[in-house]
Amino acid sequence: MNEFRMLGTLEIFDGHNWKPVEAPKIRTVLAVLLTANGRVVSLARLIDELWYNGPQQKRDQRNLVQQYVMKLRRRLGDRNHSVLVTKAPGYCLNFEPAQLDARRFEELHAEGQELFAAGVYERAFNVLGDALDLWRGAPLEGVPASPTVLAEAERLEEARLAAAEMRIDASHHNGGYAATLAELRTLRDANPLREGLWMKEMIALRECGRRADALEVYQRARRTLREELGLEPSVDLRDLQQRILVGFHG
Numbered sequence: 001m002n003e004f005r006m007l008g009t010l011e012i013f014d015g016h017n018w019k020p021v022e023a024p025k026i027r028t029v030l031a032v033l034l035t036a037n038g039r040v041v042s043l044a045r046l047i048d049e050l051w052y053n054g055p056q057q058k059r060d061q062r063n064l065v066q067q068y069v070m071k072l073r074r075r076l077g078d079r080n081h082s083v084l085v086t087k088a089p090g091y092c093l094n095f096e097p098a099q100l101d102a103r104r105f106e107e108l109h110a111e112g113q114e115l116f117a118a119g120v121y122e123r124a125f126n127v128l129g130d131a132l133d134l135w136r137g138a139p140l141e142g143v144p145a146s147p148t149v150l151a152e153a154e155r156l157e158e159a160r161l162a163a164a165e166m167r168i169d170a171s172h173h174n175g176g177y178a179a180t181l182a183e184l185r186t187l188r189d190a191n192p193l194r195e196g197l198w199m200k201e202m203i204a205l206r207e208c209g210r211r212a213d214a215l216e217v218y219q220r221a222r223r224t225l226r227e228e229l230g231l232e233p234s235v236d237l238r239d240l241q242q243r244i245l246v247g248f249h250g
Contacts, residue, residue, distance in 0.1 A: 002077070002095070003100070004030075004099060004100045005100075006101065006102050007105060007156065008135065008141055009136070010030060010142065012075065024143075024144050026071055026072050026075070027143045028049055028144050028149065029068045029072055030093075031140055031143045032146070032148045032149070033092065033093035034100060035152045036092065037103075038092055038095065040089070040090055040091065042089040042090040043062060043065060043089060046065050046090060047065060048146075048147070049149070050146070052144075052146040052147060069084060069091060104131075105134045105159070106159065108130050108134075109128065109159060112167070112170075113166065115127060116128075121174050122174055124167075125167055125170040125171055128166055128170065129167060132164060138153070139152070139153045139157055139160075140153045140156075168180045177205075184200055184201040184204060193229065195234055198217060201214075202214040202218060202240055202244065211244060215245070218237070
């Protein structure tokens with residue numbers, strides 16, 4: 001049984017080893033089929049995805065898609081066409097959620113959210129950590145740009161950031177402020193316009209007794225927002241600064 005990874009470079013597990021998908025066009029076909037979660041992807045849509053912003057010579061492209069599908073079937077060892085199925089008006093890929101790292105991540109993320117909402121913070125922290133451990137790099141890294149690839153990569157990246165933020169919040173609920181500082185800096189540097197990350201870092205520094213550092217983080221946040229967006233910090237961020245100034249915890 002094949003397994004697939006898209007939380008990083010696109011790879012296939014053949015029962016023995018993880019191997020990358022070498023051909024760019026075949027990477028696109030596989031990525032689009034995986035994103036469809038077992039639903040049929042029309043031939044017309046595959047053409048649009050494969051030749052995104054490119055020439056639209058439909059007759060030749062139909063033949064090329066069929067060749068890419070044939071090569072992908074060979075790569076999957078799908079001799080009887082039971083995995084990559086031809087089904088009008090196109091093709092579908094049969095696989096279970098457990099066979100794709102992105103679906104496993106989403107299931108663990110959902111479980112972590114439920115645990116967090118129930119106040120089971122230590123367990124939520126661990127489950128969200130398991131979810132984040134599935135990531136190896138940027139989602140669908142190396143897959144040529146197409147409407148589906150771009151949208152799925154953005155969706156997954158946002159989900160990863162949400163999971164990372166919730167894991168930090170779970171750690172804070174258990175008093176683990178100092179342990180989150182390095183991760184917060186990394187996330188904040190990668191997402192400098194996300195005010196919530198600046199706020200979490202300020203709170204963590206305050207709870208570690210580093211009030212001056214927390215206020216300096218606020219000033220960096222303010223400069224960043226003004227330079228990048230031409231905006232002042234939000235009311236929530238300004239209120240947090242004031243609470244730190246007067247020594248209020250909460």
